Amino acid sequence: MAVLDGQGSFSEKWLSVGEKKNVPFTAGSRTDGSLVRRITEGCRTAGADVVLVVRPSAGTAPPADRLPPADPGLVALPPPLLLVTANLEGAVLFPEPGYALVAGTSAFLAGAAPAGVDQERALFARYARAAARKWPGLEATARSFPPRRVAWKHPEAVPTDTSTGRQLALMRDVAAGRCTGAEFAVGWLDARRRSQQQGERVRDPLETLLDRVFSLLEDYSIDPLFKEPGDLSDDELQNAVTELLLKAE
Structure with a gap:
């Protein structure tokens, strides 16, 4: 009690x-x-x-x-x-x-x-x-019980020191070839978990952008040993993320 x-x-x-x-x-x-x-x-x-x-x-x-x-x-x-x-x-x-x-x-x-x-x-x-x-x-x-934070709508509105900002930074890194597909996938998924745990909020069109990246990673194998037919290659993942970034930014 x-x-x-x-x-x-x-x-x-x-x-x-x-x-x-x-x-x-x-x-x-x-x-x-x-x-x-x-x-x-x-x-x-x-x-x-x-x-x-x-x-x-x-x-x-x-x-x-x-x-x-x-x-x-x-x-x-x-x-x-x-x-x-x-x-x-x-x-x-x-x-x-x-x-x-x-x-x-x-x-x-x-x-x-x-x-x-x-x-x-x-x-x-x-x-x-x-x-x-x-x-x-x-x-x-x-x-x-109001939300503690505003919901970000566009990538440029997201503070760089947030977990959502980390997701966007990793997207730019993989698009520019500064990290591998596996490094991107591990870091991005970890940042997504942290964003949710910290209560960070997004709304469309940014929400749709991040959801599409998550869908891409569902079709990507971080460990090559578990790669299945139809999974995205590193180049395909990089190209898809680059295209999403260009549309968003």
């Missing part, structure tokens, strides 16, 4: 340990597969094998059920509800119908909020506006 404060919200003390961040998500009247997948994937990336199921009530500390993350017993539970990883790395708070709050360390959120904190917050804000008639309180919740 140290996860919650006296008002039924995540406690500042718990959030401060491991620099946990808070993200709102859509929810219905009961837990569903989508919400359970967030705690399940969060458990996987945070190394937890048990979920504590707590039903908070004022002035009491109720016992917690202990279930495996993928247990079907986590589905169709009504609010108020708290799902916590046994190692306290992350939690899902389902206070009332309409939304849930997911909070945790970067390791937990890598699974529970794979699009990144800012992107997930932006998605929730759009949902809150669309569902305002059914759930009028959602817009206030969205305003409580």
Whole structure:
């Protein structure tokens, strides 16, 4: 129960340990597969094998059920509800119908909020506006958790010291022949993961550009030993990235 404060919200003390961040998500009247997948994937990336199921009530500390993350017993539970990883790395708070709050360390959120904190917050804000008639309180919740960064639209707007900036720098390097295809692929995919973990946000046309590079790398084998027929060669990868850069810049 140290996860919650006296008002039924995540406690500042718990959030401060491991620099946990808070993200709102859509929810219905009961837990569903989508919400359970967030705690399940969060458990996987945070190394937890048990979920504590707590039903908070004022002035009491109720016992917690202990279930495996993928247990079907986590589905169709009504609010108020708290799902916590046994190692306290992350939690899902389902206070009332309409939304849930997911909070945790970067390791937990890598699974529970794979699009990144800012992107997930932006998605929730759009949902809150669309569902305002059914759930009028959602817009206030969205305003409580605004994205921390702007969403970059064009390559020239991206700061060079960001992970997204690193992705673009690597694209220029491989286009100019300053790195091999394998070096580009390893560095670019690592920068993409870091960008998502750090909550960096992009929007079209930059989002489409980066998604197309990711699709190219799905058809490229970093290790020549695992190269399959139809995989891109280094030259083909270089030419494709160069063409994308020319269109974008």
